[in-house]
Amino acid sequence: MPRKPKPGRATAEVLAPIPAEILDQIVRDGPLTAADVDVAMRRFKKALIERALGAELTHHLGYAPGQAKPELTTNHRNGTSGKTVLTDDGPVAIDVPRDREGSFEPQLIGKHERRFTGFDDKIIALYARGLTVREIQAFLKEMYAVDVSPDLISAVTDAVVAEVTAWQSRPLEPMYPVVFFDALRVKIRDEAVVRSKAVYLALAILPDGSRDILGIWVEQTEGAKFWMKVFTDLKTRGCQDILIAVTDGLKGMSDALSAVFPETTLQTCIVHLIRHSLAFANWKERHPLSQALRPIYAASDAEAACARLDEFEASPWGRPFPTVVAAWRRAWTQVIPFFAFPPDVRRVIYTTNALESIHSRVRKIIKTRGHFPTDEAAIKLIWLALRNITAEWVLPTRQWHAAMRQFAVLYEERFTVPRA
Numbered sequence: 001m002p003r004k005p006k007p008g009r010a011t012a013e014v015l016a017p018i019p020a021e022i023l024d025q026i027v028r029d030g031p032l033t034a035a036d037v038d039v040a041m042r043r044f045k046k047a048l049i050e051r052a053l054g055a056e057l058t059h060h061l062g063y064a065p066g067q068a069k070p071e072l073t074t075n076h077r078n079g080t081s082g083k084t085v086l087t088d089d090g091p092v093a094i095d096v097p098r099d100r101e102g103s104f105e106p107q108l109i110g111k112h113e114r115r116f117t118g119f120d121d122k123i124i125a126l127y128a129r130g131l132t133v134r135e136i137q138a139f140l141k142e143m144y145a146v147d148v149s150p151d152l153i154s155a156v157t158d159a160v161v162a163e164v165t166a167w168q169s170r171p172l173e174p175m176y177p178v179v180f181f182d183a184l185r186v187k188i189r190d191e192a193v194v195r196s197k198a199v200y201l202a203l204a205i206l207p208d209g210s211r212d213i214l215g216i217w218v219e220q221t222e223g224a225k226f227w228m229k230v231f232t233d234l235k236t237r238g239c240q241d242i243l244i245a246v247t248d249g250l251k252g253m254s255d256a257l258s259a260v261f262p263e264t265t266l267q268t269c270i271v272h273l274i275r276h277s278l279a280f281a282n283w284k285e286r287h288p289l290s291q292a293l294r295p296i297y298a299a300s301d302a303e304a305a306c307a308r309l310d311e312f313e314a315s316p317w318g319r320p321f322p323t324v325v326a327a328w329r330r331a332w333t334q335v336i337p338f339f340a341f342p343p344d345v346r347r348v349i350y351t352t353n354a355l356e357s358i359h360s361r362v363r364k365i366i367k368t369r370g371h372f373p374t375d376e377a378a379i380k381l382i383w384l385a386l387r388n389i390t391a392e393w394v395l396p397t398r399q400w401h402a403a404m405r406q407f408a409v410l411y412e413e414r415f416t417v418p419r420a
Contacts, residue, residue, distance in 0.1 A: 038089065046092050049085070052108050057097045060104050075101045086115045091146055115156075123156045128384035130365035133157075161376065164383045168215055172239040176204040177407050177415060178348060179214065180355040181247045184363060186378050187371035188218070194371045195220060199382060200230065203355040205348070207415065209396025209404065213358075213386055214239075218375045224252035231260035243411055246349050248272035249331055263414075268334035270297050271351035277324040289324075292317040296328070297350070302336040341410070344402040354397075361389055 032040070058064050061075055069076060080095035098104065105111065126136045133150045140146050183198040190197070202214040214234060219226045227250070234242075242264045247253055249268050257266055277293060278286045292312060299305035309332075312318040313325045328335065338346060365385045372378040407415045 041089050042087075042092050045087060045089060046094055049092070049094050049108065050097075053094075053106055054097055056106055056108065057099060057104055061099065075099050075103065083109075084114070085109060086119045086146055086148070120156045120159070123153055124160060124384065127153075127157045127381070128365070128388055130368050130381075130385075132368060135368075157380065160380060160384065164380055167383065169237065172214060172234060172237045173204075173206060173212075174238060175207070175241040175243070175414070176214075176239065177207060177243045177404075177411075178205040179203070179242050179245050180352045181245060181250060181253070182352050182355045182359065183250070184359040186218075186366060186382075187369075188375055188378050189371055189373050190220070197375070197378075199378065201355060201358065201386075202230075202234070203358065205397050205400070207404070207407075209400035211354075211390075211393055211397060213390060216379050216382060216386075218379065224255045227253045227256035228259065231256055235260055241414060243407065243414065244337075244349055246352055247334075248352060249334065254334070265337045266334050267337050267349050268331050269350070269352045270335070270338060271353060273328065273331060273335065276327055277321075280321055280323050289317055289321070293324075297335075297338070299339060302339040305336065305339055306332075342406050344399065345406050345410070347399050348397065348403045358386070358389060361385070 054065075057077065061077070062073055063069055065077065076099065078098045078100045080097050082093060083096050084091050084093050094109075096106065096109070123136060123140075126139060127133075131139065133153045136153050137148055137150055140148050180203040181200065182203075183200045185196045186199050187194050188197045189195075197218055197220050200217045200219065204212050204214050206212060215230075217226075217230055217233075242261050244265045244267055245253075245257060245261075246267045246269055249272065254266055257264055274290060274293060274297075278289060281289045292315060295308040296305055296312060299308050309325070309328055313322075318325055338350065341349070362382055362385050366378075366381060369381075372381070
């Protein structure tokens with residue numbers, strides 16, 4: 001019995017075999033070298049492209065070569081014209097068939113096009129993995145002996161801008177149980193000055209446990225006006241309700257969220273608060289300090305957590321670190337919603353690490369850039385990186401099935417019957 005492929009593992013496509021007669025024509029003089037195979041592939045691709053273009057012209061004219069021309073047809077074949085096309089196997093010189101009237105418009109390789117399907121995808125794939133335009137140019141020259149101009153590479157990558165725009169304005173689900181908001185810093189040129197701007201992402205968990213990036217927003221400074229724009233954008237695109245929004249205490253978010261989504265619970269990331277607390281301690285003190293803080297966020301309810309915070313303040317660890325106590329008290333309004341949820345839900349919302357891991361992978365890709373020339377250039381590369389990351393998402397969010405049952409009980413119709 002054949003094994004079933006594991007989820008997320010790529011499976012090889014089953015291809016029809018090539019007739020032995022064709023292979024005998026290529027492999028006639030003994031073993032082939034890698035260079036011979038490369039040449040054979042280009043020869044085969046050239047013949048296949050030319051045959052396909054010939055079939056397109058036959059369909060356009062209405063009769064095959066050698067057949068009698070229909071009485072009402074005035075157009076006919078008019079030889080070929082040479083053209084060099086860039087393919088993912090290197091440059092290939094082909095003969096493009098022509099018609100007398102010049103009305104033939106090839107679909108496989110259009111008029112004035114010099115790149116075959118697959119070549120542009122290869123450029124975009126290299127760009128999405130962090131290679132600069134000059135590095136892509138050098139790679140193509142080394143691998144395929146193709147000298148491609150930087151302007152051509154920029155034009156190919158700019159072609160995804162329309163996809164990014166469509167993705168940014170796509171309709172959203174009417175309800176998301178949990179949405180994580182966080183930002184990473186990116187250097188972008190703005191009015192002849194390179195500034196460190198915040199690029200915000202929103203990672204949503206859907207009712208079935210799948211994940212989705214809702215959008216990318218670039219802003220130099222955060223505040224209530226910025227977050228009002230973000231939440232209005234989400235609502236305009238169809239999101240009518242967010243049950244829990246998880247952040248790391250982003251400035252101005254509370255007021256904007258209550259104005260657009262008044263029923264949404266705003267939860268501060270507990271892990272961020274712990275990290276902020278440990279920043280006041282030296283390396284040797286951090287582990288015992290984290291253990292002293294644990295009873296606070298592990299409390300059964302808000303009253304018990306408040307009592308544990310008072311005990312920590314009076315403890316040998318709380319007295320040397322009044323700034324830690326002050327940080328928890330400042331964020332207490334956004335901390336206490338956490339204690340109203342059962343443990344299964346707490347495991348989902350206690351940290352924004354799911355979004356931070358995405359940020360970490362994006363940083364690896366954009367670190368080769370000194371800075372981006374525009375906001376659009378930064379969004380373009382980040383979107384390409386996210387497209388590769390999200391393509392790997394096959395399994396639902398960890399521990400979601402247990403939390404999903406709790407959401408159904410806690411939120412009832414808001415979870416089970418999303419608003420139209």
